[in-house]
Amino acid sequence: MTHNKKNISADIHFKMKWNSAEAIHTEEYEAYNVNFWRDCLPKELYNRLGSKSVGQTVLVDFTPGSIVPGYEPQKTFEIKGAQFNSRFIPDKEIQPLMGRFYPKGLLKGVAGVFPQNLQPFRCVGVENGHLKVDLNHPLANKPIQIKAFVKEIKLKSVERGGRCNDWMEIMADGPGMQARWEGRPTDFLSENPFQRQDVRSDLLYYQKARLVQHIDDQAIQVVKDIYGELLHDGMRVLDLMSSWKSHLPEDLRLEKLSGLGLNAEELAKNVDLSDWVVHDLNENPILPYKTESYDAVVCTVSIEYLIDPETVFKEIGRVLRPGGLLVVTFSNRWFPEKVINIWKDLHEFERMGLVMEYFQKSKMFKDLETYSIRGLPRPRDDKYFYEIMDSDPIYAVWGCRV
Numbered sequence: 100m101t102h103n104k105k106n107i108s109a110d111i112h113f114k115m116k117w118n119s120a121e122a123i124h125t126e127e128y129e130a131y132n133v134n135f136w137r138d139c140l141p142k143e144l145y146n147r148l149g150s151k152s153v154g155q156t157v158l159v160d161f162t163p164g165s166i167v168p169g170y171e172p173q174k175t176f177e178i179k180g181a182q183f184n185s186r187f188i189p190d191k192e193i194q195p196l197m198g199r200f201y202p203k204g205l206l207k208g209v210a211g212v213f214p215q216n217l218q219p220f221r222c223v224g225v226e227n228g229h230l231k232v233d234l235n236h237p238l239a240n241k242p243i244q245i246k247a248f249v250k251e252i253k254l255k256s257v258e259r260g261g262r263c264n265d266w267m268e269i270m271a272d273g274p275g276m277q278a279r280w281e282g283r284p285t286d287f288l289s290e291n292p293f294q295r296q297d298v299r300s301d302l303l304y305y306q307k308a309r310l311v312q313h314i315d316d317q318a319i320q321v322v323k324d325i326y327g328e329l330l331h332d333g334m335r336v337l338d339l340m341s342s343w344k345s346h347l348p349e350d351l352r353l354e355k356l357s358g359l360g361l362n363a364e365e366l367a368k369n370v371d372l373s374d375w376v377v378h379d380l381n382e383n384p385i386l387p388y389k390t391e392s393y394d395a396v397v398c399t400v401s402i403e404y405l406i407d408p409e410t411v412f413k414e415i416g417r418v419l420r421p422g423g424l425l426v427v428t429f430s431n432r433w434f435p436e437k438v439i440n441i442w443k444d445l446h447e448f449e450r451m452g453l454v455m456e457y458f459q460k461s462k463m464f465k466d467l468e469t470y471s472i473r474g475l476p477r478p479r480d481d482k483y484f485y486e487i488m489d490s491d492p493i494y495a496v497w498g499c500r501v
Contacts, residue, residue: 105135105136106136106254106255107135107252107253107254107255108132108133108134108135108252108253108255109132109133109135109148109249109250109251109252109253110129110130110131110132110133110249110250110251110253111130111133111148111247111248111249111250111266112127112128112129112130112247112248112250113127113128113129113130113245113246113247113248113266113270114126114127114245114246114247114248115127115128115166115243115244115245115246115270115271115274116243116244116246117238117241117242117243117244117274117275118241118242119241119278119279120278120279120282121278121279121282121455121459121467122277122278122455122467122468122469122496123467123468123469124274124277124278124468124469124470125468125469125470125471126270126274126470126471126472127470127471127472127473128266128269128270128472128473128474129472129473129474129475129476130264130266130269130270130474131474131476132253133264133266134255134263134264135148135149137263138263138264138265138266139263139264139265139266139267139268140266140267141159141161141165141166141245141267143159144157144159144245144247147159148247148249151249152249152252153249153250153251153252154248154249155248155249156246156247156248156249157246157247158244158245158246158247159244159245159247160242160243160244161242161243161244161245162242163239163240163241163242163243164239165243166238166243166245166267166271167236167238167239167267167268167271168235168236168239169239169240170235170239170240171235171239174233174234174235175223175231175232175233175234175235176231176232177224177229177230177231177232178206178208178209178229178230178231178232179228179229179230180195180228180229180230181207182206182207182208182209182230183195183201183205183206183207183230184205184206184207185205187201187202187204187205193205194289194290195222195225195230196222196225196285196286196287196289196290197222197223197224197225197280197283197284197285197286198221198222198223198279198280198283198284198285198286199221199222199285199286199287199449200219200220200221200222200276200446200449201219201220201222202216202217202218202219202220203216203217203218203219203220203234204216204217206220206232219276219446220232220233220234221233221237221280223280223281223283233280236271236275237274237275237276237278238271238274238275241275245267273446273447273448273471274448274471275448276446276448276449276452277448277449277450277451277452277455277469278452279452284456284459285449285452285453285456287441287445287452287453287456290440290441291440292439292440292441293405293406293407293408293439293440293441294439294440295404295406295436295437295438295439295440296435296436296437296438297436297437300379300382301361301379301381301382301404301437302361302377302379302382304436304437305361305362306362307362308343308362308364308365308368309342309362309365310343310365310368312344313400313430313432314400314430314432314491314493315477315478315481315483315490315491316478316481317475317476317477317478317490317491318430318475318490318491318492318493319346321472321475321490321493322346322399322428322493323346323347323348324348325426325428325470325493325495326346326347326348326351326397326426327347327348327351329395329424329426329497330347330351330353330395330397330424330426331351332351332352332353333352333353333354334353334354334394334395335353335354335355335357335392335393335394335395336353336355336356336357336393336394336395336396336397337356337357337358337359337386337388337393337395337396337397337418338356338357338358338359338372338397338399339359339380339396339397339398339401339415340359340360340361340380340398340399340401340402340404341358341359341360341365341366341369341372341375342360342362342365342366342369343365343366343368343369344369344371345358345369345371345372345397345399346399347371347397353373355373355374356371356372356373357372357373357374357375357376357388357393358372358374358375358376359375359376359378359380359386359387360375360377360378361377361378361379362377363377380405380407380411381404381405381406381407384407384410384411384414385410385414386411386414386415386417386418388418389418390417390418391417391418391419391420391421391423392418392420393418393419393420393423394419394420394423394424395419395423395424395425395426396415396418396419396423396424396425396426397425397426397427397428398425398426398427398428399428399429400428400429400430400432400433401429402427402429402454402457403429403433403438403439403442403450404433404434404437404438404439405439406439408457409457409460409461412425412457412458412460412461412463412464413461413463415461415463416461416463416464416500416501417463419500420500421500421501422499422500423499423500424497424498424499424500425458425464425497425498425499425500426495426496426497427454427495427496427497428493428494428495429450429454429493429494429495430491430492430493430494431447431491431492432491441453447492447494448471448494450494451469451471451494451496454496455467455469455496458496458498462501463500463501464498464499464500464501465498465499465500465501466498466499467496467497467498468496468497468498469494469495469496470493470494470495470496470497471492471493471494471495472492472493473489473492474489475489475490476488476489476490477489477490477491478490
């Protein structure tokens with residue numbers, strides 16, 4: 100940056116990488132109008148960005164506690180069950196479950212915690228009427244790598260008062276919640292997690308074609324980019340819970356693309372499909388395909404509707420060849436009548452943890468990775484542009500067949 104940092108702002112694409120015992124994790128965040136005079140950045144990142152121009156990148160490895168507050172053992176402690184306000188949300192009873200996150204405000208009689216505090220804490224033990232809670236940030240003990248790509252530099256005409264952004268705090272709000280606590284499985288499966296508001300047959304619910312986009316164009320491009328990175332020409336791919344579009348890159352040349360979905364009209368309009376079948380996985384989770392007949396399976400913005408994911412994931416493992424890939428992508432939008440109960444109760448980053456548990460519980464997959472991207476601009480012609488400026492976030496989990 101050739102200009103004085105006091106006089107400029109920049110658009111910067113941040114990429115954060117970290118590891119858990121279960122997976123490799125990548126989080127991306129698009130930051131607009133980063134104000135070098137007012138906003139907060141780690142000193143090393145701030146100093147190194149000062150010499151960069153548009154199109155250049157800075158890569159910094161941070162030790163635990165450099166990006167988020169470091170781990171403090173005293174922030175993990177036991178409380179009485181009565182200190183957990185199960186009626187924190189009106190008309191809903193909350194039960195503490197192992198590994199799950201809850202707003203700090205529901206804790207009673209804990210120093211420094213007030214009812215208005217919605218920052219998440221983790222329940223890490225439930226036994227004999229007592230709870231063990233962890234108030235540390237979920238990334239508190241993780242080394243973190245940050246890559247910052249300078250997309251644009253803008254001169255400021257005048258410096259006015261306003262908001263101060265801590266960009267690392269913003270980017271780290273959520274990441275870490277998808278990982279298990281000390282390797283122990285998170286309890287996602289208590290309290291009838293797979294019940295739904297509408298218990299009618301899915302084939303009946305989807306009998307009328309919905310030729311609409313479920314995420315905005317920017318988010319669709321992100322999904323295409325993910326599939327473009329992971330899939331290759333010549334593959335045999337199954338598009339699970341498919342529709343009238345498969346969201347694959349236009350230049351991808353597959354040997355075969357099979358579609359399994361709930362509406363014949365939608366599937367017939369999908370010009371990318373080599374073959375398709377109408378099949379309700381919630382009525383019959385057994386896939387109508389031969390063992391080891393596919394190189395990859397993709398599931399796009401639909402995982403939140405499965406009521407027997409354990410059987411479905413085992414079936415996916417069966418139809419994949421050894422080393423084959425399963426990629427699950429989703430956002431924060433769904434049909435309220437058909438989404439499973441637990442999906443609505445989870446933080447967006449916890450949902451990646453739920454999907455990871457599907458992978459792990461099936462015992463059919465290895466080499467897990469998760470990915471998230473937030474903060475991209477919503478297309479100006481999108482109907483929600485004036486209500487929500489950011490594009491729909493995209494989350495992904497993938498792994499290879501053992």
